[in-house]
Amino acid sequence: MKKIIIALILSFVASCLFAQDAIMIIKRVDDNMISKTQIVESQMLIYGRRKTRTVVSKSYTEGKDKSFTEYLSPAREKGTKMLKLKDRLWIYSPSTDRTIQLSGHMLRQSVMGSDLSYEDMMEDREMTDMYSAEVVGEEIIDGRKTWILELKAKVDDVAYYSRKIWVDTERYVPLKEELFAKSGQLLKRVSLTDITKVDGRWYPQKMNYKDVLKTGKGTDFIIIDIQFNTKIPTYIFNKASLRK
Amino acid sequence: MIKFIFKAIIRDKNRSLLPVIIISIGVFLTIALSGYLNGVLGDMVDQTARFDTGHMKIMSKAYAENKDQIPNDLALMGVGEITESLKKDYPNYRWVNRIRFGGLIDAPNSMGGSKGQGPASGIAIDLFSSSGDEVNRMNIKNALVDGALPTKSMEILIGHEFAKKMALNIGDEITYMGTTMNGSMCFGSFTISGTLSFGVVAMDKGMIIADISDVRRLLDMDDAAGEILGFSRDEHYYDEKVALVEKAFNEKYLDSKDEFAPIMLRLKEQNNMGSYLDYVNSFSSLFVIIFVIVMSIVLWNTGLIGGLRRYKEFGIRLALGEDKGHIFRSLIYEATLIGIIGSIVGTLLGVIFTFYLQTHGIDISDMTTDATMMMSTVLRSKFTPKLLYIGFIPGVFAMVLGNMLSGLGIYKRETATLFKELEV
Amino acid sequence: MRLAFQLAYKNLIGAGLRTWLNSIVLSFAFVLIIFFNGLLDGWNQQARLDGINWEYANGHLINEEYDSYNPFSIQDGHAVLPKEDQANLTPVLVRQATIYPQGRMFPIMLKGIDSKQSTIKLPSNLLNTSEANIPVIIGNRMAETTNLKVGDDVLLRWRDKNGTYDASSVTIVGIFDTNVAFVDSGQIWVAIDKLWEMTGLYNHASLFIANDNYIHKNLKGWRYEDREFLLKELTKIIETKKVSSSIMYFLLLSIGLLAIFDTQVLSVFRRQKEIGTYISLGMTRFQVVKIFTAEGSMYSIFAVFLAAAYGIPLLGYIAKTGITFPMSGDDYGIIMAETIYPVYSFNLVFGTIVIVVLLATIVSFLPARKISKMNPVEALKGKLQ
DSSP states (O other): OHHHHHHHHHHHHHHHHHHHHHHHHHHHHHHHHOOSEEEEEEEEEEEOSSOEEEEEEEEEEETTTEEEEEEEESTTTTTOEEEEETTEEEEEETTTTEEEEEOGGGGGSBSTTSSOBHHHHHOOSOHHHHEEEEEEEEEEETTEEEEEEEEEEOSSOOSSSEEEEEEETTTOOEEEEEEEOTTSOEEEEEEEEEEEEETTEEEEEEEEEEETTSSSOOEEEEEEEEEESOOOOGGGGOGGGGGO | OHHHHHHHHHHOHHHHHHHHHHHHHHHHHHHHHHHHHHHHHTHHHHHHIIIIIOSEEEEEHHHHHTGGGOOGGGOEEOHHHHHHHHHHHOTTEEEEEEEEEEEEEEEEOTTSSEEEEEEEEEEEEOOSOTTOHHHHHTTHHHHEEEEOOOOSTTEEEEEHHHHHHTTOOTTOEEEEEEEOTTSOEEEEEEEEEEEEOOSSHHHHHHEEEEEHHHHHHHTTOTTEESEEEEEETTSOOOHHHHHHHHHHHHHHTTTOOOTTSEEEEEGGGSTTHHHHHHHHHHHHHHHHHHHHHHHHHHHHHHHHHHHHHTHHHHHHHHHTTOOHHHHHHHHHHHHHHHHHHHHHHHHHHHHHHHHHHHHTOEEOTTTOSSOOSSSOOEEOOOOOTHHHHHTHIIIIIIHHHHHHHHHHHHHHSOHHHHHHTTOO | OHHHHHHHHHHHHHHTHHHHHHHHHHHHHHHHHHHHHHHHHHHHHHHHHHHIIIIITTEEEEETTOOTTOGGGTTTOOEEOOGGGOTTEEEEEEEEEEEEGGGOOEEEEEEEEOTTOOSSSOOGGGGTSOOSSSEEEEEHHHHHHHTOOTTOEEEEEEEOTTSOEEEEEEEEEEEEOOSOGGGTTTEEEEEHHHHHHHHSOTTEESEEEEOTTOOOOOOTTEEEEEHHHHTHHHHHHHHHHHHHHHHHHHHHHHHHHHHHHHHHHHHHHHTHHHHHHHHHTTOOHHHHHHHHHHHHHHHHHHHHHHHHHHHHHHHHHHHHHOEEEEEEETTTTEEEEEEEOOOOOHHHHHHHHHHHHHHHHHHHHHHHHHHHTOOHHHHHHTOOO
């Protein structure tokens, strides 16, 4: 009897530790990936059925609430700007000189035909606020040892009920992420590669975002340049400055 | 013998003119009615053709597979060349390009914000062509509620419920946000030149019509189109003829592995029209059959009368020694000849009438208030080759049968009795 | 005048078979006119009937936020209606979802309806009898677009009431054929209690479909669109078609008149002796003309009675069962039938009677006029004139 009780207590403690571990891992990932501000110049490669499109943009992000993006190329997109403040999103078009707010239904549309929706982009809560986490195993990806973390929603209004994240055990950078529906059906997969040290952080230079349910290659995000914690002037996050 | 009969017919106006007139009228009615019925029943088919399927529609294979989603990224390219070669190979048909598109409409308010936003579906047609072909086909002028047709680039027409919902007036500017053929985001400023009553609630609430060259520029669809539509010159659908064109066209691309190669679909194969067309055919066949039967009875009556009238004559001829069978046969020959003459005249009149109604139609737009795009206000007949011979059935056969019946009297009655009818 | 009718009546009865024959032919034309017009009206009304049977029923009680033409309103346009207000109403809940047939992505509307309902023709009962996890039915337009057949499984992705994605395989347990695209294109039907389970929106509905027993009373948060309101556009189209129907009517009427004219000509011709007799007995020509005209119009009256005798039961029967045309559902190997129900309006029948009798009289009068020009002596002798 005693043995059973000890075994139970030990496994309980162990699981708590694991859970703690998971939370700690996520926190360290966040520390690595998130900075007070970020200025990123990136390429988005959208693999269409007929051709592949490359869209270059520059984004300014402050925390999770504020984000401003300006599209630099191709010519069609050039000058188009997007501003996200908390849960609202505006788009400015230079050809019509108008700022349009996108809401509700529109946010579910895909961004530029990619596998990403506006809504996916807009998620501004901390992972640990939305999910409870547990380490469920280990795996080698691309020669790197990773922990497999399983996240289950702990609030009602998350888009993806559960997630799996493969975190590089050394660098605390995610190498793969899978997003699941309530039924456990895999919906989206994110692959992060080209992990390079920038400014003391290990950061993926390339991400592939894929809607698993439909055929196609998904969408690639390639970082051209990234700056962490640079001061961003406040006017950038001002709706009025969209028109400048 | 025949010459004898013929002379008799021409000379005795009384005897032959009346039956000929009656047969002509009967045959004329049969044809006029059938042609008209075809036109009326084919109305919905025409509607579908004008707005949606055309008599033939050409799309890229990939676009056709997903056409409900309006996948402009899969649209047909090189349409300029394809359309030109279609015009050359099939000059009996009119070929037009159309682009369907969807997106968001945002109406600006005076302060730079938005007074309304809503999803819109659009159809881009050639609004500015001098022939006004597409404008007429879609009955746009009659369906205008407010304002006028676009005359300049970037002017559009929108559903009147749509305009009401977003508090838009003629001359207001709206911003369109959509996706180009390549997947890029695109924006355009359109001015509302007029509002339309489409006649279909969904369209009234969310549809816009723009000019195809504007939309081509906006969506980066230069030399591309979602669909190429073909219409027969008389705007009536003839399935057998169109099927031939479809076969010939598709054969050219049968071996192509290109998923964006063009494919042609005729009306019958689109939008569930197959079963509807069969339905219409069954229905009109039923009508025509019953009508022909009734017409036959009436003309049979005429034949009967025609025979009965001439018992006196038969009596004389029998008395003169003519063989009963011979009289009977001459009766039949006459009846046949009269039947043919009457039927020819009737068919001629009927066909002319049908053609007239087909090309000009009866314009009832004055009688209807609130015209919409979907309701065509011109009633038309439709000519089918069938019309050429269905008149003959009651015209000749009924006539002959009637005469045959009365002719039986020749065999039954005594010569004396017949002679008595002479009553000199 | 009365004399004319009395004599006309006697003549007709006396003529026996001939009267019967002519009356039958005319009655036939008469029934045909009514039938054809009724059928054409029925055809025109078909769209209306289809609309009622498949979509409108006796009206819709719609959540004030929901607009079926605005996909933006689906998200929030639903609420719970207290059970006591739900008498004679069938709930429908609309949600947005996506299906992935053959690796393609298809945004659709997911509509939940009470599987036991019989207010609209949608074969929702199929959703009941299946053992599949999530049985769904689709229309054949949808089936064609998505390339799905009965028995196929397809992945469905939707969001629950909090916006969390859920996904599961659904099974197509039935494909229905309807002329009403509005319940077919771009949508999938599932049992509403299943949808409540899937989304967590228990007892919510975007709209209710009213059956014939429904009596509306104003409810806060819901607007009622009655049948006539929903049928507005269709009704307008039918009105326009009335004009084309009247041309049809005119053409059909002509046959009947042709028959009478025909008969009258023969009549006058055959009975020259009789005419001669009348005149020599002292009748004026005009009186004789009246007799013959009366005969013509009496034919039409006889014909009306005759037509009523066999026409009413016949047409009544057809109106109930409709005329069914078999058609091939070649795509699915199903033989489908399309039924039209003739519609006979009072105006049609009464108007036809009046017009036929009137025109019959006129048409009889014309050949009878020839009598006034006859030489009685010759007529008496039986000589042709």
